[in-house]
Amino acid sequence: MQFLEDSHGCAGWSGEMAGRIRAFDWSRTELGKLDSWSKSLNSAVQMMLASPLPMVMLWGRSGYMIYNDAYSKFAGGRHPYLLGSPVELGWPEVAEFNRHVVDTCLAGGTLSYRNKELVLLRAGVPEEVWMDLYYSPVSDDLGYPAGVMAMVVETTERVISERRRQAAEDAYRADNERVRLALNAGALLGSFVWDIKANLLSGDERFVRTFSYPPGQDLANLSQEVADARIHPDDRNWVQERVKLSVDTGEPYNVEYRIQRPDGSYLWVLASGCCEFNEQGEAFRFPGVLIDIHERKIAEESLLRFTRNLEQRVANEVEARLTAEEQLRQSQKLEAIGGLTGGVAHDFNNLLQVIAGNLHLLARHEPDNANVQRRVAASIAAVERGAKLSSQLLAFARRQPLSPAVFTLRQIFDGLAELLQRALGETLQVHMSAPKAPWQVFVDRNQLENAILNLAINARDAMHGEGTINLCTENITLDREFCTGKGIVAGDYVRVSIADSGVGMAPQVLAQAFEPFFTTKADGQGTGLGLSMVFGFVKQSGGHIEIASEVGQGTRVQMYFPRTLRLAASDAPNPNVEQRGGHERILVVEDNEAVRVSVVELLRDEGYEILTATHADAAMQILLEGAQVDLIFTDVVMPGLIKSPELAAWAKVQEPPVAVLFTSGHTRDIISRNHQLSPDTHLLSKPYSPEALTQMIRTVLKG
Known part of the structure; x- marks a missing residue:
């Protein structure tokens, strides 16, 4: 076609990205086929491709991305997938910022930012970056703004370098302030300057006296051998290494060493200085001062000798x-x-x-x-x-998602009393005790109840169903000595003890009690995961667990949970959550086809209108194209560029916000921190029943 032979057409494009742009199927976007592009669009692309600076064009209201070779390097692992993608889909973590850019420039405005700080995902990890950004509208053939031309110059290294330079200046000022304080305190033992080019050492009268130079010594030409001879033999190599390091790298010079006095004793000094460099980067001058630190060092050595004798x-x-x-x-x-x-x-x-x-x-x-x-x-x-x-395996490995809450152990005991008696049988008695003013803990209540029930059943089996189990809780303050090596810090704790008078355990059995799949029960009577699960839960909750047992004397298990000063959530009962379905529209995001098919059928049976996506990339595309949904029901672990937390973050900032319910067989800490869910994160663990699914959906939709 004649149009493509025009000097403003794609025939004039060059570079790797020019080939990719020609090969891309633009008919899937609002731009249409390449041979139908306007002259203004072709000209803008040609100018962009010829630029050595990273440039990207965002065309249309969706901001379809066209970019040059320099920008492809900036895009990193997102290239070449960004080409032809809407900008909000390509950069979801800064979607709101880019939407503002497109809206402003399509209205005829321009934007520029100097060292703009953004957080971008690079290799899946959030990273702080700084950039110079320049945005201007690109007109169509009729002169109306139709796109945005963006110039992106990353300045991260420059910003970090400037901050380091400022930190070095601050350190230099701090050194000067230390010298000033030393002068005011009378602790200065002299100053010196080493002319590196001429290899000349000069100093003031205090410096000469400190190093015991001969009387009448020329202050402008001091012998370095005399100074070196006065340094303690054990310190000389260290001093020389630090001087060389400062000359080679510019690192501040701060060295503590000993100088011999005329009477043969040694004086501890601190030598502080820095190497100065000329415009060519060559070391030429090394000024510094000596400060008396003898009393401090003597006190430190006395303390060290004292502690070494303990x-x-x-x-x-x-x-x-x-x-x-x-x-x-x-x-x-x-x-x-x-x-x-x-x-x-x-x-x-x-x-x-x-x-x-x-x-x-x-x-x-x-x-x-x-x-x-x-x-x-x-x-x-x-x-x-x-x-x-x-679930037990995940509990032992400390990888189960927890939902901690604030409560006291007295509340736990009140709720468990009847359940324990039913589970343990009438021939076994349970004695419970708790302090009158129990401290609060911040722990997953369901998991703690399961742990206590598990330990009580173990005690029942050890006593062959007859006897008494003592279940008590205490407020206790642990000292540093007790906490050493246990992975906890000294402070206030709540101790929960379960004691029985059963057969007890031999030392070799006790040593393996917490190991997974270890059990002394007969085949078919236990998995060996009970104590392992309790161990993992307590450790994941920031606590500690101990077990003491002797053959014929019974067993005592003690769990320690940190005391919390958080305020407990309101205990007001919530209205009964309707468990049947509704009429809302739900977007189901699940990469496993068999799971997706079954859950869609379950939800449609309940009356919901269903949209489906095989991963978060497809889900985001559906949403950005204008699909309105009341809830996103998404798997946590899925393939694709966009991750489930980013999809949820996008949903949270919509107006009104879109509810999100996660589901997973194992979250891998993608939506949790140390496997603890935040209060506004809803998770339905697989496998789940239709009743659990519908109840959770109604709970999330009702907010």
């Missing part, structure tokens, strides 16, 4: 090291199991969800078939046992 300190250090090594081994074991468990749990729980979802659908479709209902019930019970096993 045998108890040595014993404590040895014990702490052995404990730390054991904790390291335990931590490495936990991390190894946790990494394996996380991956297995995610896939395993997805499989369980597919099975559970289809079983529930089968039960709904065959309500009058007794055989079907009986077999479905047995299968669902097996699914629940599998889910419990997965």
Whole structure:
């Protein structure tokens, strides 16, 4: 076509990005096919491609991105996927900022920013960057603004360099202030200047006296050998190394060493200075001062000699090291199991969800078939046992998402009393005690109740169903000595104790009590994960757990949880949440096809209108194209450029905000911090039942 042969057409484009732009299918965007582009658009692209600076054009209200070779390097791993993408989809973490840019420039305005600070995701990690940004409108052939031309110059290195320079200046001023204070305090022992080019040392009269130079010494030409000879032999190499380091790198010179006095004794001094460089970057001058620190060093040495004579300190250090090594081994074991468990749990729980979802659908479709209902019930019970096993593994590995709340152990005991008695049987008594003014803890209440119930059942089995279990809680202050090597700090704690008078454990059994899959019960009577789960939960909650036992004397388990001063949430009862479905529109985002199909059918049975997406990239595209939804029900771990937390962050800033419900077999800490969910994050763990799904959806939609 004649138009493409025009000097303003794509025939004049050059570079790698020119080829990519020609090869891209633009008919999928508002720009239309390449041969239909306007002369103004072609000219703007040609100018942009010829620029050595990073430039990107955002065309139309959606801001479809066209950029040059320099910008492709700035885009990093997002290139070449940014080409032809709406800017809000390509850079979701700064979507609001880019929307303001497009709206302003399409209205005819311009924008510029100097060292603009932004947080961008690079390799999936948030990173602070600084940039010079310049935005101006690009007109169409009729002269109306149709796009935005952006020039992007990253200044991160320059900003960081400037901050370092400022820090160096601050340090230099601090050194000067220290010298001034030393002068005022009379602690200055002299000043010196080393002319590096001429290799001449000069100093004042105090400096000459400090180093015991001969009388009548020329202050402008001091012998360096005399000064070196007065430095303690053990300190000379150290002093020379620090001088060389300062000359080579410009690092401030601060060295403590000893100088021999005329009577043969030694004086501790601090030499402080810096190397100065000329315009060519060559070291030429090294000024400094000497400050008397003798009294301080003598006091430090006396204290050191005193502490070195304390045998108890040595014993404590040895014990702490052995404990730390054991904790390291335990931590490495936990991390190894946790990494394996996380991956297995995610896939395993997805499989369980597919099975559970289809079983529930089968039960709904065959309500009058007794055989079907009986077999479905047995299968669902097996699914629940599998889910419990997965949950126990995650608990031991400290990878279960927690929902902590503020409460006292007296509240826990009041709620557990009846349940414990039913679970333990009438032939076993439970004695509970708590202080009159119990301290509060910030812990996941459901997990704590499960831990207490688990320990009580272990105690029942150890006593063969007869006897008394003592369950008590105490306010206790732990000192530093007790906390050493236990992974907790000294302070106020709430101690929960469960004691029995059962058969007890031998030392070799006690040493393995917390290890996963270790059990002394007969085959089929235990998984060996009970104590492991309790151990992982307590550690993940910032606490500590101990177990003491002797054969024939019973067992006592003690859990320590940090006291909290947080205010408890309101205990006002919430109105009953409607558990049936509704008419709202839900966007289901799930990469596992089998899970997605079953959950969509469950939700449609409840009356919801459903949209689906296989990953967050597709979901964001649907939403940016104008789809209105009341709730986003999204898996946590999915492939794609956009991650589920970014999708949720986008939903939160809409007007009105879009509700988000996460689901996962294992979150991998993507939506949690140290596996603790924030109060505004809703998670439905896989596998889940239709009732749990509908109840959670109604809860989230009602806010």
